[in-house]
Amino acid sequence: MTANTYKNPDATAQFLAARDFLLDRRGDYDGAHAGFTWPCPDRFNWALDWFDHIAAGNDTDALRIVEEDGTSRAVSFAQMSATSDAAANWLRAQGVAAGDRIMVMLGNQRELWEVMLAAMKLRAIVIPATPLLGTHDLRDRVERGQVRHVIVRAEDTGKFDDVPGGYTRIAAGAGEDVPAGWLRLSDLYDGQGDTGTPAGGAAFVPDGITLATDPLMLYFTSGTTDRPKLVEHTHASYPVGHLSTMYWLGLRPGDVHLNISSPGWAKHAWSNLFAPWNAGATVFIHNYTRFDAGRLMAEMDRGGVTSFCAPPTVWRMLIQSDLTALRTPPREAVAAGEPLNPEVIEQVRQAWGVTIRDGFGQTETTLQVGNFPGVPVKPGSMGRPAPGYRIVLVDPVTGKEDPDEGELCVDLAPRPAGVMTGYRDDPARTGEAMAGGVYRTGDIAARDADGYLTYVGRADDVFKASDYKISPFELESALLEHEAVAEAAVVPAPDPLRLAVPKAYVALAAGWEAGPETAKALFEHSRAVLSPYKRIRRIEFAELPKTVSGKIRRVQLRELTAQGAGQEYDEADLR
Known part of the structure; x- marks a missing residue:
């Protein structure tokens, strides 16, 4: 069998057509929302059918990382395609197979992107995890996630000393010294270092087809109010679903996109993997340990950042610094994670001449609601429903639709591509979240006469x-x-x-x-x-x-x- 046997050119064509429809309607929100339809291929593997497609012969930077010491490294789309093939081949040799669950606990290092693509090519299921997790959380994730393999930073291997299980242990960025029982991911390179040639250089050949409905990712939620839930996404729901996120970010082919988000959380996959590479943009990473607003802006200038996404906490720290230090502000500026306060938006507008556009989504979905490029922003509003999403407001008590204020819900008829399958191994909670033909977000919003939605608060916070x-x-x-x-x-x-x-x-x-x-x-x-x-x-x-x-x-x-x-x-x- 060859790699082409398992690739689906029809799926690639469907995805490309949907993507280009949105790219062509920047500034035309009404047209984008009215005319967009989700591509719905039966078979789809984003790494094989999309990433490898745009990577062929493409020497543009797919990933550029600037370290705290100022050193920089870049990997082109073509190189990333080849190294992810090598990683997939190597992982397969270590016993990773389709359907296996891999906990990936890496920082902003090149191996993270290679492993994510490799896992998709293998049809393995990724459980992203932040390196900030301690032993207690890791035990819970390994047990409830039924983890068969872990891939972690070399410095975090000790955290697993007291985490029982028969899982394969793989260290990334380990150099020569790893604890007994740990494998080195660096062995997939042929002595060429970070930018070297993958050992053997053999193209990856899949061993089966990928259904769009096959599970791809399992996310543990942040647990703000309860024990973390296990959210399941498929080979369609995040890769295809993040077309809505791409449109909100305003990304174009050739852009340089900087998103400040910690690996292991959904927002990192949103804006450091799927959305930028859906557009063919460069993922730019400033890999710092301690936030420094001046240094961040200097790296943005040097890196030619055209699109910038940050959580409200970072925006609030930025406005306490001299924003005019950024000589060339990004064309696009967005915020997500929690609602952004109007005061912050106004200060950035005055300094950069750019309006921060708020957006709303969850681990369970892609971008649902947003202020989109080229469309007027109303102060305090998080915008209007994303293309591919129909939002209804539901009275949390009666369950009846309310046109003005209620729980923000996603209409599931038809079901948007970006909505999760459900909460893994928790049918009762899934049933509650999907009751009444809608996905209930648990957030309260108000809608004005122009259709703009304003965040009121979590249902249990009001x-x-x-x-x-x-x-x-x-x-x-x-x-x-x-x-x-x-x-x-x-x-x-x-x-x-x-x-x-x-x-x-x-x-x-x-x-x-x-x-x-x-x-x-x-x-x-x-x-x-x-x-x-x-x-x-x-x-x-x-x-x-x-x-x-x-x-x-x-x-x-x-x-x-x-x-x-x-x-x-x-x-x-x-x-």
Whole structure:
């Protein structure tokens, strides 16, 4: 058999046509949303049918990594195709087979992209994991994920000393020294180092066809409110589904795209793998250990970054620096992970002349809602439904559709390509999430007369005070307008009269001290910008607890508030 036996030219043609339809409608949101249809091939392997297709004879950089010490390395599309073939051949020789589950716990290193492509070619199932995980989390993932192979950074091999199981252990970037029982991924190279020729140079020959419905990835969610769920995606749902993400990012062939996201989380696959390579763009990585806004902007200038995506935490740190240090701002700037506050958007617009475009999606889906290139952005809104998605708002209690406000849900008739298969090994939770012919996101949104959606909050974060509904996000956005506030999270605090009042946990910006004077200034700000029933009534200064993916754990703050822990300031006491 040859590699071509298992490739599907019809699938490649379908994918290319759908991609080009979106590329040709930049700035024409109405046309893109009305006319886009998902490609639906029965057989599809993105690595074989798409990546290898665009990589043939292509010497453009597919991946460029700038290390903290300033050294840089690049891998072309053609080289990446060849090295992923070599990785697939080598992994097959170590016993990796179709259907096997591989935990991939690598940093922003070239091997990560090679292994992801190789796993797809092998039809193995990838369980991405962040290197930040500790032994307890690894035990849970290996056991519940039924992991048969692990591929990890050499420096993280010790974390698996107390993780039982008969899985194959493979270290990447290991050099010569690896613990006993560990294999070296570097053995697939023929003594040529990071940019060397793969050993043997043999083309990879698949051993079977890939159905579009075959499982490809299993993601453990960040666990902001509960035990991490195991989200299953197929060879279609993320590779094909991220056409919506590509359109939102505004990527074009030849772009240089920088996305700040930690490996192991869905956003890394969104914007450092599928969306840019769907467009034929270069993935640009600045591999730092400690965030430095000035250094980041210098590397963006040197690297010719044309498209930039970052989580709100990074944007909030950037606006505390001199944004004008970036001589050539990116053409596209987007934010995802949590809603971005209007104050941040305005400061970046003033400095760069670029409007940050917010977007919304989840590990369970691709980009569902966004502010798209060339389309007016409404302050505070996360935009309109992505091409290929129909969004309905549903009353969380009655389950009836509400045109104005409700739980943001994805209509499954027809089912968008980018929606997960379900929660692996948890049919009850899958049934609950997919009840009523929709996928329920658990997020509350409001829709205006123009169809723009505004994030209200997680369904379990929204609360009532004096019988008024309170959106924590709205109050947090108001607090962030004050120069003293670097980050804020609002939760309900028990109150004998109102039952609950808004309490803010605040992380202060540099140069501000926690104490009654700062609290008084923030209460005054709250009274000036918020309606009386929404005002912040209590403040506590603290570092905000977060998941390893960087999302604020409001559930932990609610627990701390209920316990009465910490030093808080009451608005009534400081008037």
